[in-house]
Amino acid sequence: MKQIIFEPALHKFSTCEAFLKEFEITKDDLILTNAYIYEPFFTQLNCPARIIFQENYGAGEPTDLMTDAIIDEASKRDYHRLIAIGGGTVIDIAKVLAVTCKDHVDTLYQHKDGLKKYHELIIIPTTCGTGSEMTNISIINRTRLGVKMGLTSPAMFADQAVLIPELLTTLPFNVFATSSIDALVHAVESSLSPKATSYTKLFGYKAIAMIITGYQKIIREGRSVLPSLLDDFLTASNYAGLAFGTAGCAAVHALSYPLGGTYHVPHGESNYAMFTGVLKSYKQIKNDGELSVMEQYLADLLSCEKSNVYDALENLLNQILQKKSLHEYGVTHQDLMDFTNSVMTTQQRLMANNFVPLNKEQVYKIYQELY
Numbered sequence: 001m002k003q004i005i006f007e008p009a010l011h012k013f014s015t016c017e018a019f020l021k022e023f024e025i026t027k028d029d030l031i032l033t034n035a036y037i038y039e040p041f042f043t044q045l046n047c048p049a050r051i052i053f054q055e056n057y058g059a060g061e062p063t064d065l066m067t068d069a070i071i072d073e074a075s076k077r078d079y080h081r082l083i084a085i086g087g088g089t090v091i092d093i094a095k096v097l098a099v100t101c102k103d104h105v106d107t108l109y110q111h112k113d114g115l116k117k118y119h120e121l122i123i124i125p126t127t128c129g130t131g132s133e134m135t136n137i138s139i140i141n142r143t144r145l146g147v148k149m150g151l152t153s154p155a156m157f158a159d160q161a162v163l164i165p166e167l168l169t170t171l172p173f174n175v176f177a178t179s180s181i182d183a184l185v186h187a188v189e190s191s192l193s194p195k196a197t198s199y200t201k202l203f204g205y206k207a208i209a210m211i212i213t214g215y216q217k218i219i220r221e222g223r224s225v226l227p228s229l230l231d232d233f234l235t236a237s238n239y240a241g242l243a244f245g246t247a248g249c250a251a252v253h254a255l256s257y258p259l260g261g262t263y264h265v266p267h268g269e270s271n272y273a274m275f276t277g278v279l280k281s282y283k284q285i286k287n288d289g290e291l292s293v294m295e296q297y298l299a300d301l302l303s304c305e306k307s308n309v310y311d312a313l314e315n316l317l318n319q320i321l322q323k324k325s326l327h328e329y330g331v332t333h334q335d336l337m338d339f340t341n342s343v344m345t346t347q348q349r350l351m352a353n354n355f356v357p358l359n360k361e362q363v364y365k366i367y368q369e370l371y
Contacts, residue, residue, distance in 0.1 A: 004199040005246045007157040008123070008134060010238070013164050016041045023122070023160075025049050030079040030119075032070070032094050033086050037126050040170060042085075050079065054090050060264055062092045063141045064105040075102045082119040084158075085167070087127040087179065088139075088267060094121060095138040095156040105140055108151060115153040123158040126167040128233035129179025129268055131186050131241020133161035141261050147346045148257040163238060165231040173223060176233075177321040178268030183237040184211045185252050185271045190244035192282070192290050192355040197246070204243035205297060210236035212301045212316065219319050250354045251278045254347035255366060258339035263329045272323055276310045277370045281362060282355045291355055326371045336367040 013019045020042075025031075029049040031038070038051060052073055058066035074082075074097055084094030098121040100108060108115065123133040136156040141148045168176075184207075190196060191204035214229045214236070255278065256270035265273070282291055295309045304312035314323060326336075340363050343351070351358065358366075 001197065002246060003197045004203075004242065006134075006242065007136070007154075007245075008159060008161040010134075011160060011162045013162065015166050016164055017045055019124070019162060019164055020045055020047060023162075025081075025083070028079060029081040029083055030074060031083045031085060032074075032090055032097065033084070034090065036170075037085060037167065041167060049083065050077065054086065054093065060089070061141060061260065061267060062089045062139070063143050065143060067093050067096055067140060068104045071097060071100055071102065071104060080120060081122060083122045083124065085124045085126060087125070087175075088130045088132065091123055091125065091130055091132050092138040092140065094123065095132075095136070095158075096140070096151065099153060099155050105142070105151075106144070109142070109149070112151060112153060115155045117155040120160075121156075121158045122160045122162060124162045124164060124167065125234070125237070127171065127175060127179035128168060128230065128237040129182035131183055131237045131239075131244065133158055133163075134238060134241035135245040137245075139257075146261075147342060148261045149346060150349060161238075163234055165234050168230040168234060169227060171230075173226070174321070176226065178266045178272075180211055180214075180233050180237070180268070181272045181275075181317060181321060182268030183207060183233075183240045185268075185275055186240035186244045186249060187211070187236075188275075188279075188294065189250045189252055189353070190240070190247040192294060193244075193247040193250060193353040194355075195247040195353060196243075196290070200243040200247045203239040204247070207236040207239040207243065208297070209301060210239070212298075215316055215320055219316070248350070248353035250350055251281075251358055251363075251366075254343050254350040255339070255363065257347060258335075258342045259326065259329065259331065262335065262339075263331065265329055269321065272317065272321060273326065273329075273370060274366070275317075276314055277366050280310055281358065281366050285356045285362075289355075326367065331371065333371075336364060336371060339367055340364040 027048045031049045035053045057069040098119050099115040138151045187204040187207035252274045255274045260270040299306040299309045302312040
C-alpha cells in the first residue's frame with residue numbers, strides 16, 4: 001500500500017524577492033497569476049517573466065471556457081517554466097497548462113491516461129487552503145457538460161512547490177476563512193479515508209490542530225493577531241495537501257461540487273456547508289474506528305465532550321465564517337435530487353474515499369437535512 005506521495009520539492013521563502021533571486025526568473029518564464037497579487041508584490045521587483053492575469057479570461061472558479069482561453073493565450077509564445085502564483089483557480093489552470101501545448105480541456109479529459117508534461121511547473125499558493133501545490137489534481141467546471149470534474153495525471157505534479165507567507169498578508173478575511181476551512185476539511189477527510197496511512201495521518205492531524213488552535217487564538221485575541229499566524233496557516237494547508245494528495249478527499253467535497261458549480265459558492269464555503277452533515281451521517285452508520293479517534297481528537301482540541309463535538313466544532317467555525325443552510329444559496333427542493341444524481345454519477349472517484357460507503361438515499365438525506 002502506498003504510504004505517502006511527496007512529489008514536488010518544497011521550498012519556503014520569507015519574501016517574494018528572495019524567491020525571484022534564488023529561482024533566477026527570466027523572460028523565458030511564464031507567470032500565471034492575478035493582478036491584485038502580482039502588482040503589490042512583484043511589480044517593483046522588475047520581474048522579467050511574461051505575465052498572464054487569470055481574471056482577464058473569466059471570474060470565479062476554473063471553467064473549461066476560461067481554461068481554454070488561457071491555453072490559447074499561453075501558446076502564442078514558447079516558454080520553459082510555468083509559474084503559478086495564486087489560489088485554487090490559478091493553480092488548477094496551471095496544472096492543465098503544464099500538460100498541453102495547444103489542446104483544449106475536452107481533449108485533455110479524453111486522453112487523460114496519456115498526458116505528458118510540456119513545461120516545468122512551479123506552484124506558489126497565495127491562500128492557506130488549497131494544499132494543491134502538493135497534488136496532481138485539477139478541478140474544472142466543465143460547463144459544456146454541466147459538472148465539475150477532476151483531471152488527474154502524474155504529469156500534473158508541480159516540479160517545485162514554494163511557500164511565501166508574505167503573499168498572504170493582503171488576503172481579505174473572508175478569503176482567509178473560506179480557504180482555511182477548506183484546508184481543515186482536507187485534513188479531516190484524508191484522515192478518515194480508507195487510503196489513510198500513519199504518514200498521511202501524521203500530517204492530517206497536525207494540520208487540524210494548527211488550524212483549530214489558530215482559530216481559537218483569533219477568536220480570543222481578535223483579527224489583528226492574524227498576520228502573526230499566516231505562516232502557521234500556510235504550513236497547515238500544505239500539511240493537509242500532503243495528506244489528501246495520497247489519501248484523497250471524500251463525500252464533503254463530492255457533495256459540495258454541485259452547490260459550487262450551480263450557485264457559484266466559493267469552494268471552501270461550499271465544503272463548510274456540507275462538512276458536519278457528512279460527518280454526522282458517517283456516525284449514524286458506524287460510530288467507531290477512525291471516526292471515533294477523530295471525534296476524541298477534536299473534542300480534546302475544543303475542550304468539549306465527545307458527544308457534543310460537532311456542535312462545538314460548528315460553534316467555533318461560525319465565529320470565523322457563518323454557516324448557511326442550502327436554501328440560503330437559492331437551492332430548491334428539485335436541486336436536492338439533481339445534486340444527488342450528479343454526485344452518484346460523476347463523483348465516484350471521491351466517494352470511494354468515504355469513511356463508510358454512502359448510497360443514493362443517504363446522500364439525498366444529507367442534502368435534505370442541510371437544506
